[in-house]
Amino acid sequence: MRARYAYALAIIIGIAIVVCFFLDEIRTVSVLSFSLRYAVPLILAAMVGIVCERSGVINIGIEGQMLMSAFAGFFGAAVTGNLILGTLIGIGTGMIMGAFLATGAVTWKMDQIIAGTVINILAVGLTSFFYVQGQVLPGNTPIVAIPLLSDIPLAGPVLFNNGLFTYAAVAIPLILWVLLFKTRWGLRTRAVGEKPSAADTSGVGVDPMRFWNVTIAGALAGMAGAYLAIEAAGTFERGFTAGRGFTALAIMIFGAWNPIGALAAAFFFGLTQGLASQLQADEVIAIPQQFINMLPYVLTIVLLAVVSGRIKPPSAVGRPYEKD
């Protein structure tokens, strides 16, 4: 999306939110909290996509990586009786799934979309096959209100009164932005994703760079999965990621492969979901609920159609690197 359109849109939405806040504080705050909560797994999963694709590797297996991590994290926490251990198991599983994709897509130079699809199908099969009923988490993750900041009107209750994963999900895109655009690692990563041959000539190992980035990105997918099972839903069910890994790919593109752009896009998408459910709850308009439920998807398409410029993916994405 062209930057000026994006800024204009962000300002309009911001003003609308403030106006709503003065009109109806409780509804505004609760809808925004819903939106942020809806956005959290999408943000984390979109970061997975960004790290991978900036390095030149498509990761279509985010959904499967999340599902496997949620499974391992949930049952890990339930069996060990320790939420932190469960979270670590989830993140570790995410890394293993990342390494799985890296081995296929980078080391073996498999078709990248196939490698990701394998993860998706495998995750559905394995988590369903080994699912057992009756496991319960040993407790709940704490909600941490940040002193002073949480007292700010509007922003306080929405942003500064959350679980730890939520803070992480907001912080990680900012950190990742700095890492990608202001550090050596970021420069190399982008070089490997844009012009691998040039990177290679200047002494950056293309394949090792890609391998480790994809593996580390898997840890983020692990976080997204652990968040869903441990902090958010507090349970694991078969296939309960419900397509969020795919939506995250759309968010990544929407955000133009930029971590902050994706953060904003995910929040926008969450906001449309929050609006949809609030419109239904308040019975403001007498239209069938299916049409209200379409709203987030229709708005996203319309918005992209109206304001789209050329959003360009990293140019070497999808292609394994082979030396000449």
Added chain:
Amino acid sequence: MSTTDPARTDLGFTDPDPRRGGPLDRLPAIVIPVVSVLLAFAIGGILIWLQGVNPFQAYYVLFSNALGTTEGLLRVMQKSTPLILTGLAVTVGLRAGLFNIGAQGQLLVAALGTAWAGYNFQMPMVLHIPVALVFGMLCGAAWASIAGALRAYRSVSEVITTIMLNSIAIALVDYLASEPFKEPDQPLTRTPEIAPTAMLPTFGIVPSGFLIAIVVAIVFGWLLSRTTQGFRFNTVGLNPSAARYAGISVKGTILLAMAVSGALAGMGGAIETLGVTGRFEPAFNAGLGFDGITIALLARANPIATIPAAILIGTLRSGAAALQFQTGIEPEVVDVILAITLLLVSAPIVARLLFRKRNIKQTQVTQGWGS
């Protein structure tokens, strides 16, 4: 994106003609998938064995039920039909550099449209079936063209739009089948039954829809490898700037490819409605479009190869119920076998094991996000 990019000179689908090259070059193309499938079954067998069931008995049950009876064969063919077509839909997109994740949405819209044409029109069979079929295909094509047009004219990635359009399609058909097109005087979300004149006949035990799907796959195999239009698709998919220099309309090709892809997915939905379900009921079409992605990838974007790939999946899914009935093994074991097959077919593991070559170049099926 230069034409000399080494990763792109060896695309599996630029030359699908097996007649070129000697018999030894062809060998891996047949041996690798077969060995991969066998290995995947071996690994699945371990999973079955861990559950305390004899894997040989389990597989015997699965295959004898799926392929050993006439009803079983009929079901395998019925299940394979939409899979061949959605597999083709994804394949056509991939060839033109488009990743159509939206086959599911296109299939749903088409299945509903076909049902509407099936119960709403009254005409003789020779007209009714083609009219309903074409109407459904047009619905699918129209739905896909939204993504196609946005891609061609507004540079919006078809990956986003097709994901979004899937969700919209699910809500839309749910509304239409529960309100305006609902079968009256009953509580379920479904359309009335189609007229008998619109029902696809079955020849002996072979459903005509299956034959249609096979013919369409063969036609597309020829279209994509032997015709100018196929060449245009491939060129746009491989290298849009080169295509532009060669005087090919990239926008037109993208539009056409997306429409054709949607029409194929739509045909899958239409045949489901006319040949199997006899009406539109949302739950009966779940997952078919997503299986199409798996099949296109398993078939390495080769239209002809979608036939065996779809039959493999159809057989496994068809036999899974008997497997559970007789051995207690959960049907999800099929997904595990499928994922391992896809991995082994696509990864160099089997090739290295069999042919002892270290530097086997991997074929790339997909094209990134295009652009």
Added chain:
Amino acid sequence: MHRKIALAAVAAASAVVLAACGGSGGGSSSSSAAGGQGDCPGADAFCIGLVTDTGKVDDKSFNQSAWEGALEAASATGGYAKYVETVDPKDYENNINQFIQAQYDVIVTVGFLMGEASIAAAKANPNVQFIGVDQFQGEEIPNLTGLVFPEDKAGYAAGYLAGLMTKTGKIGAVLGTDTVPPVKLFGEGYKAGALAANPSVEVTLVYHAPDNAFNDPEWGAAEAKKQLAQGADIIFGAGGNTGNGALIEIAKAPGAGESIFCIGVDTDQFFTVPQAATCLLTSAEKKLTLGTRTLIEQAQAGTRKGGNYFGLTGLAPYHDTEAAVPDDVKAKVAEVIAGLDAGTIMTNVTL
């Protein structure tokens, strides 16, 4: 005519042979009724087959309840029970046929989507008894009984309780999709009951979008939290795992079980979703396990009738929230449930 009889004889004979083969090949066909393994021991045994709707037998919902009913009936009658899980709705017919071919005596088909497949199978196999859970029978077929529930009554009772219990005057519901009849009946019944108890109560019903409507616990949780934030103090979760997500979330809220409550659906969710026990006021129950068991036992005794069997609905015990509910509320709710059962109170809910 002769030909038809001959054909039927051949079919029957081959079915016997098949069943015999299955029996010998089954290996560990122990007499235990607990597992899904082994096979119907033979024509003398009373064999119960169950075909699930798409989904699993351990779904904490209607498939599981029906299966538990089948297991109870098996142990009560000394019979044998087995299930097959449906993955693709187009396999309903085939899954039913597996049990027919293995000569099962009673076949339970779960879910309204299977209604037509059940009718077709019942008509084709007049000697097999069928029980169709959630399948309303328009015409009476002697060997098929539809086990149906007035979900609106259960929802009404739950809503009535919520209407009496709410302190904020606002109650909510997190639901599956409204194109699934039982879900809408639960939701609308809940609303009608709450308004009957207290005409000034504000009732919020929110349905999930049709995709993943019953398998999105995180959406259910987020929606429940939003409704709590907007002042609702009692929330009804009715929509498979989506609704369960709402229950689990409400149990985490401060004041859960004291000032904030949740209401479950279908079965007594005190047992199926133990995480929600602290806030769980009750569950709008369809006594599916009991209904399935009763019909199977009737089938064995030969007293089962065709047409529809109306299963019981009601509210599950209060369990942990027993002390939070005043005695006069309990009495009034019991009165309403009795009135609903007797037909003196109408929910006036239609689809």
